[in-house]
Amino acid sequence: MPVGSEADDGDCTVSGDRPLRAGFALGGDDGCIADARHHAVTFLEEARTGHRLDVSARAMDLTQLVVSELVTNARKYAPGPVLMELRVTADSVEVVVWDSDPTVPSARAVDPSRIGQHGLEIVKAVSEDLTVRQEPVGKRITARIALSDTPASGARGRA
Structure with a gap:
């Protein structure tokens, strides 16, 4: 269920128009991860059709992957609610996930024999x-993904 949309934020403009953003409160049930991907x-x-932005299939896939990983981690490690916000700029989409656990996650050392717990590594790579960012209650994780098939040269990794 949307928490809000198109609020004023100077960093999130779409071609000089009002910002394109949407927020969601995600339930604690097992279906909330699928719901989060569907919202994304x-x-x-809507960015593609309603705002005529060039959203590549790659951006669509990577956004769903990032949403899945961040929401899964929030549900797995943090008690309480999970909030997700999606914001589009002219060239990227930002996935913001807030949870109530103030512990800052860190990628684990490379271990080819480890099964699972690669979520943060995946998100960093794509x-x-x-x-x-630690918040007064919990933390906020923001991942930015290029909308085009050729991400900016500053990208940390490629899919």
């Missing part, structure tokens, strides 16, 4: 930028 697809489809 719907949001990017995002142009990844930031974690």
